[in-house]
Amino acid sequence: MDMVAEAPATAPKSAGAFFDRAAFAAAAAALMAGGPHARVLQRGWRETGGRVAFEHRGPHGRIAVSTSAPDAAAAWADVEEFSALTLDALLAVDLAARVDAEAVLQAKAYARCGDERRAFRAQVDAELDRLRRLRLQVEGATEVRTLADFLRPGPGAVSPRRPPAGPLRFDHRSNRGADVLAKKLAVWLSLQEDAEARKARQVRAVLAAIGELPVHIGERGARSGRLADRFDEALMRLEEAGLSRLRYRGESACAGDRSRGWITRWLRQTVVIEPQPGMAAPQTPLRRPVLS
Structure with missing residues (x-):
């Protein structure tokens, strides 16, 4: 079809x-x-x-x-x-x-x-x-x-920020670090309205929106730690690509003490992920697509 x-x-x-x-x-x-x-x-x-x-x-x-x-x-x-x-x-x-x-x-x-x-x-x-x-x-x-x-x-x-070609070239393989998470974040961010894109959100809400928040998060400390590390690394990659900039309201849990209950504190942290000029949609009209 x-x-x-x-x-x-x-x-x-x-x-x-x-x-x-x-x-x-x-x-x-x-x-x-x-x-x-x-x-x-x-x-x-x-x-x-x-x-x-x-x-x-x-x-x-x-x-x-x-x-x-x-x-x-x-x-x-x-x-x-x-x-x-x-x-x-x-x-x-x-x-x-x-x-x-x-x-x-x-x-x-x-x-x-x-x-x-x-x-x-x-x-x-x-x-x-x-x-x-x-x-x-x-x-x-x-x-x-x-x-x-x-x-x-x-x-x-x-959308005002249709996903640019850059995220397509992030590695799609799940064993390639933070590339998949960076790709998801870029797509999610590109679909936000201007006001929504700069809205302060809890880390929990961002992860839920991109399909990265498991039901029992926090019960396995090592897995939760890897998710937190990948999240910060993914946002760093988007910033390096000129697509977005991250601001934590307070210190990132990845840089602080990971004592008991840290994952809950991290999920409640507020972040602002601001789209950068590289996220803007190109002005050149595209051709009619056919999925063959």
């Missing part, structure tokens, strides 16, 4: 096609909440009455995200395979005209050739198939729609 956005006959030839902002935000949040730990997140996918879904709450209401899997077991199998590479595939829909596996590889500046490239292309094809299986239902609507239904023709970007 193709994901195609047909521009009306009256549209200028330079018009691109972009995801409806709310639908893009819902799909991105659902993907970030997927993966091997999807069942144990504080704000994640849930199974109710045999239906597995993720509920996204935005300024324009709720959007329920699900998959076209035939039953709950198959749905969970799909959701638990979501990864940062699936998120990269979603970002590429807004960056290229024909969004096949090769377009995603080019967007990520993947330089390897031969068997390695063919194997990675097959992996990306699997992620694109997962995107095709996503279903979205907007609050108040009766029909359940695919991602293709939310593509809109026009020269405007999906």
Whole structure:
């Protein structure tokens, strides 16, 4: 099945096609909440009455995200395979005209050739198939729609800070330090309104928004410590890339005493993550994307 956005006959030839902002935000949040730990997140996918879904709450209401899997077991199998590479595939829909596996590889500046490239292309094809299986239902609507239904023709970007190409080139592999967390933070930050983007938030709220807050955080000290370290390192990478700047209200727990109860104190700390000029969306209209 193709994901195609047909521009009306009256549209200028330079018009691109972009995801409806709310639908893009819902799909991105659902993907970030997927993966091997999807069942144990504080704000994640849930199974109710045999239906597995993720509920996204935005300024324009709720959007329920699900998959076209035939039953709950198959749905969970799909959701638990979501990864940062699936998120990269979603970002590429807004960056290229024909969004096949090769377009995603080019967007990520993947330089390897031969068997390695063919194997990675097959992996990306699997992620694109997962995107095709996503279903979205907007609050108040009766029909359940695919991602293709939310593509809109026009020269405007999906948000004032559409995710720039930089985060696509952060490593998508979970064993590569803070790159995945940096990618998620960049996508989340790019979808905030100007006032919201500079809003002071607790660390807990930021982690929940990007699918990184497990239900039992704090019960395993070493794992909690690694999460805190990755969080600060990810924000450092975004700052080095000119995408954002972090300000803690008070001292970061990573630099202080990690005595008993420190993770709770860290989660309650207030941070301001300010977008920088590198987060601004490009002004050049993009071409009409086709997910083939």
